[in-house]
Amino acid sequence: MANYKSSTNTTITRDLVNFEEKTGNVYETIVVISRRANHIASEMKEELNEKLSEFSSATDNLEEVFENREQIEISKHYERLPKPTLIAVQEFLDGKIYHRNPLRDQE
Numbered sequence: 001m002a003n004y005k006s007s008t009n010t011t012i013t014r015d016l017v018n019f020e021e022k023t024g025n026v027y028e029t030i031v032v033i034s035r036r037a038n039h040i041a042s043e044m045k046e047e048l049n050e051k052l053s054e055f056s057s058a059t060d061n062l063e064e065v066f067e068n069r070e071q072i073e074i075s076k077h078y079e080r081l082p083k084p085t086l087i088a089v090q091e092f093l094d095g096k097i098y099h100r101n102p103l104r105d106q107e
Contacts, residue, residue: 048075052074
């Protein structure tokens with residue numbers, strides 16, 4: 001599991017100039033961050049589904065609903081994690097995201 005807990009869990013007002021510095025274009029920066037956020041969200045979803053699959057049984061019926069304490073705790077843990085967008089913004093500002101524009105490379 002990636003260390004998502006180290007990221008901030010609150011929304012912070014950001015200066016757009018900081019986003020424009022690395023790519024030269026605010027919109028390009030937004031695309032880079034959104035793609036990374038989608039990647040993080042899919043990683044988190046896969047991890048959660050892996051952990052929750054341990055609790056599923058082949059004989060589940062609608063009538064039989066089992067309340068598993070561990071399953072609830074795992075779900076609560078993932079709910080408390082920062083949102084993928086916040087993680088992606090922090091990674092971008094820290095320089096942890098590699099990005100390139102193939103159109104600029106051709107020129």
